[in-house]
Amino acid sequence: MALTPIELAAHLRRRAGFGASAREIHETAELGIERAVDELLDFEREDADLERALETFAGDAFDLNNSIDDVRAWWLYRMIHTRRPLREKLTLFWHGHFATSAQKVDRTASMIEQNRMLRRLCGANFRELLEAVAKDPAMLVYLDSNSNKKGKPNENFARELMELFSLGIGSYTEKDVQEAARAFTGWHIADGAYKFNAGQHDGGEKTVLGRKGKLNGGDVLDLVAAHPATPTFLARKLCRFFVNDQPDAAYVERVASAYRRSGGSLRAMVEALFRDPAFFAEENVRSVVKSPVEFAVGALKTLGVTVPLRNLAPSLRKMGQNLLAPPSVKGWDGGDAWLTSTSLFERGNFAAVVTYTRGLSEEPRFDPREWLAGRTMDSIESLVDALAAEILQGPLTKPTRTALVEYLRPGEKEKWSMEPKTLDPKLRGAARLLISSPEFQLA
Amino acid sequence: MITRRDLLRGSVGALALGGGLPGFLERALAAQQAQGETRHRRALVVLQLSGGNDGLNTIVPIDADPYYKARPQIAIAKKDARKIADGVGLHPSMKRLEALYGDGKLAIVQGVGYPNPNRSHFHSMDVWHSADPELRDTRTGWLGRALDRAPAARDNALYAVHLGEEAPRMLLSESQRVTTFNSPQDYALTLDRLNQGDKSKIEAAFERMHRASATSPADRRIDAVRRTASQAIASAKELRDVLAKSTPQATYPNSGIANQLKLAVQVLGTELPVHLVSLAMGGFDTHANQRGSHANLWSQIDEALAAFLEDLRKRERANDVVVLVFSEFGRRVAENGSAGTDHGAAAPLLVLGDAVRGGLYGSAPTFEKLDDGDLSFTTDFRRVYAPLLDRWLGVAAEGVLGASFEPIGLFGAA
Numbered sequence: 001m002a003l004t005p006i007e008l009a010a011h012l013r014r015r016a017g018f019g020a021s022a023r024e025i026h027e028t029a030e031l032g033i034e035r036a037v038d039e040l041l042d043f044e045r046e047d048a049d050l051e052r053a054l055e056t057f058a059g060d061a062f063d064l065n066n067s068i069d070d071v072r073a074w075w076l077y078r079m080i081h082t083r084r085p086l087r088e089k090l091t092l093f094w095h096g097h098f099a100t101s102a103q104k105v106d107r108t109a110s111m112i113e114q115n116r117m118l119r120r121l122c123g124a125n126f127r128e129l130l131e132a133v134a135k136d137p138a139m140l141v142y143l144d145s146n147s148n149k150k151g152k153p154n155e156n157f158a159r160e161l162m163e164l165f166s167l168g169i170g171s172y173t174e175k176d177v178q179e180a181a182r183a184f185t186g187w188h189i190a191d192g193a194y195k196f197n198a199g200q201h202d203g204g205e206k207t208v209l210g211r212k213g214k215l216n217g218g219d220v221l222d223l224v225a226a227h228p229a230t231p232t233f234l235a236r237k238l239c240r241f242f243v244n245d246q247p248d249a250a251y252v253e254r255v256a257s258a259y260r261r262s263g264g265s266l267r268a269m270v271e272a273l274f275r276d277p278a279f280f281a282e283e284n285v286r287s288v289v290k291s292p293v294e295f296a297v298g299a300l301k302t303l304g305v306t307v308p309l310r311n312l313a314p315s316l317r318k319m320g321q322n323l324l325a326p327p328s329v330k331g332w333d334g335g336d337a338w339l340t341s342t343s344l345f346e347r348g349n350f351a352a353v354v355t356y357t358r359g360l361s362e363e364p365r366f367d368p369r370e371w372l373a374g375r376t377m378d379s380i381e382s383l384v385d386a387l388a389a390e391i392l393q394g395p396l397t398k399p400t401r402t403a404l405v406e407y408l409r410p411g412e413k414e415k416w417s418m419e420p421k422t423l424d425p426k427l428r429g430a431a432r433l434l435i436s437s438p439e440f441q442l443a
Numbered sequence: 444m445i446t447r448r449d450l451l452r453g454s455v456g457a458l459a460l461g462g463g464l465p466g467f468l469e470r471a472l473a474a475q476q477a478q479g480e481t482r483h484r485r486a487l488v489v490l491q492l493s494g495g496n497d498g499l500n501t502i503v504p505i506d507a508d509p510y511y512k513a514r515p516q517i518a519i520a521k522k523d524a525r526k527i528a529d530g531v532g533l534h535p536s537m538k539r540l541e542a543l544y545g546d547g548k549l550a551i552v553q554g555v556g557y558p559n560p561n562r563s564h565f566h567s568m569d570v571w572h573s574a575d576p577e578l579r580d581t582r583t584g585w586l587g588r589a590l591d592r593a594p595a596a597r598d599n600a601l602y603a604v605h606l607g608e609e610a611p612r613m614l615l616s617e618s619q620r621v622t623t624f625n626s627p628q629d630y631a632l633t634l635d636r637l638n639q640g641d642k643s644k645i646e647a648a649f650e651r652m653h654r655a656s657a658t659s660p661a662d663r664r665i666d667a668v669r670r671t672a673s674q675a676i677a678s679a680k681e682l683r684d685v686l687a688k689s690t691p692q693a694t695y696p697n698s699g700i701a702n703q704l705k706l707a708v709q710v711l712g713t714e715l716p717v718h719l720v721s722l723a724m725g726g727f728d729t730h731a732n733q734r735g736s737h738a739n740l741w742s743q744i745d746e747a748l749a750a751f752l753e754d755l756r757k758r759e760r761a762n763d764v765v766v767l768v769f770s771e772f773g774r775r776v777a778e779n780g781s782a783g784t785d786h787g788a789a790a791p792l793l794v795l796g797d798a799v800r801g802g803l804y805g806s807a808p809t810f811e812k813l814d815d816g817d818l819s820f821t822t823d824f825r826r827v828y829a830p831l832l833d834r835w836l837g838v839a840a841e842g843v844l845g846a847s848f849e850p851i852g853l854f855g856a857a
């Protein structure tokens with residue numbers, strides 16, 4: 001069964017962004033999928049309106065230098081309002097890849113600086129991104145760079161560089177880690193900034209990944225960026241994040257070869273990933289569990305609703321994704337690991353926040369009456385189908401449909417009415433259920 | 444396809460193994476009975492005092508002049524301390540803990556720490572959680588590794604629970620993601636005031652749409668989500684029902700720590716196959732005017748622990764539960780300019796419970812040989828972990844700790 005243009009458009013906007021309203025999906029489908037891909041891939045161009053808006057009110061709204069929760073809210077604001085959703089999505093990807101936790105870094109300014117750097121370089125050459133990360137103040141603190149000294153190397157950064165950031169396990173030896181750590185000695189931090197401490201740098205001879213010489217940190221970064229394992233490792237991780245948590249090996253290789261052809265361009269990889277015909281294959285649609293951020297931001301964008309952003313981060317924490325504080329240096333496992341009992345209920349409860357938020361302010365909210373206006377519904381079933389088209393933007397399975405119809409069916413003493421006032425709370429309940437549905441949990 | 448490993452990774456994972464009706468409790472209990480440990484299922488409760496508890500004002504060296512000289516404003520006067528041995532007094536707030544010590548059920552290990560102490564909260568906490576001062580393994584914690592090796596943790600998603608929002612590092616394991624909750628209500632749908640009348644209908648619909656069903660092959664993935672979800676819903680319901688029946692048998696004071704410990708007993712007092720409970724209490728980073736706040740923190744702990752133990756005794760579970768109380772570091776010997784103390788190093792820790800052989804362990808650090816103004820440790824913290832693993836949880840300590848440490852005799856002679 002071929003996918004409809006609406007389903008294709010919705011898939012693209014969920015993956016290359018955080019989802020969109022039914023109206024926006026309709027526009028994307030009208031535009032044609034190829035042009036929509038082109039537009040999303042224009043992710044490195046700055047969204048001037050967003051930046052201007054943030055400049056105008058960010059100072060008042062967010063205390064970016066002191067409150068990490070405000071940095072989270074600031075980032076979530078970007079995800080919700082940006083016109084370059086892929087840029088924010090890639091920033092989120094790199095945040096999980098170069099996982100750094102505010103709990104250890106304990107300097108809010110460094111966390112936001114890192115976030116800005118990841119956003120700026122999200123499509124850069126990988127070698128350039130690696131160097132920025134290796135000299136990033138938050139990362140320097142997180143992986144104990146200052147204790148990496150001549151004669152007393154600390155392997156923390158060197159190990160994660162090879163294991164988690166570039167090559168993956170199996171492509172290097174313990175000796176490589178030890179020698180690479182020596183090459184990074186003296187890459188320190190002072191007063192919140194990178195500083196090369198020449199007195200603590202071990203300038204001696206080392207052998208890393210088969211290359212011998214008086215290697216320094218930059219040489220090691222060259223070596224890992226040019227290593228044959230790196231493109232595949234990165235491509236697989238990108239595919240797991242953007243396509244399917246059990247990605248097809250041939251697809252992964254096609255994305256990896258973009259890295260090889262371009263000499264390490266991340267932009268080229270991202271293009272290859274989204275332009276690959278397999279991206280739209282049926283087996284890759286609704287094929288991976290949404291992360292809490294994708295779920296929550298997606299729910300807001302789908303209904304065009306805003307909620308107080310400071311309440312959003314704590315809710316995400318309960319769902320298992322505490323932004324800017326991943327559980328360990330390996331980031332979040334993703335995929336099925338997101339499905340835990342606590343997180344499922346938290347998702348169902350967040351769905352209530354999204355659908356019941358009432359018009360106390362001028363903020364956009366879900367308004368069932370507005371939604372009903374101009375629609376004719378001749379049965380409960382048609383109401384359910386119309387609401388599902390709005391929220392799921394794709395097929396509704398039978399069990400979910402039955403559950404919703406049963407929910408809306410009036411009890412013995414109740415009377416069914418299409419009258420908006422009566423229908424309002426019931427429609428909110430149905431929308432909440434749709435956002436809590438198994439369908440909506442899949443990206 | 445969901446593999447067994449995938450299932451185990453989720454907190455509901457093991458619940459899904461049967462494939463049929465949920466009934467996870469029955470299966471977990473059956474496994475437990477097969478191991479013959481239903482009646483006396485041992486459990487360890489780990490209470491973390493976050494921020495760095497001031498060890499010197501907790502277990503007070505009442506005869507040490509250097510202590511009084513270094514802390515003219517905040518030292519605990521000898522006459523106020525609760526003397527438990529020559530030269531050793533408890534903070535005046537520790538009234539019930541003093542009685543517990545008198546009953547021989549409170550072990551105080553003095554001068555606990557690790558080599559090359561680090562004064563960063565996060566770094567030091569990481570050392571305690573990973574049980575490795577060199578932090579070589581950045582992904583698992585000591586109790587997570589214990590869980591990986593414990594037979595009772597197999598197919599048991601409730602072997603360890605964290606009462607809070609996020610499982611701490613010490614519970615990170617290779618095989619499971621540990622179940623966490625703040626209250627049983629976390630395991631339920633909340634209703635908006637607008638929809639109060641709809642409560643049962645919303646719940647029924649939520650349950651119905653997650654019910655596993657034989658549908659077309661195209662729905663396979665959604666059905667996988669459904670299976671996990673429906674088991675989560677069922678297990679949550681069972682958990683809520685079990686906890687609802689487990690009402691407190693003691694009067695608890697009204698404090699955060701008391702509420703958490705009350706929930707801990709609610710969990711431990713049931714047949715739920717829980718062996719590890721972790722909880723944390725903050726507020727110990729007492730850089731300024733610490734006298735009142737530190738006294739208040741310890742009154743809260745003192746009252747809450749007493750209620751906790753009374754509750755356990757009434758449920759005939761007191762012999763099966765041991766509590767470890769630790770903090771990431773002690774504080775500096777000298778007070779600072781604002782009647783508080785800054786981050787230090789070695790400090791005492793507490794282990795308590797009816798099964799514990801109470802008393803003073805280790806030796807108090809001396810004031811003669813300070814390390815940059817800090818007390819030097821006399822007992823490696825892993826010497827406390829070792830008997831908790833070997834003797835209490837029945838997991839070989841050497842495997843978890845990566846080396847052999849001479850155990851402190853918390854449970855008497857081996």
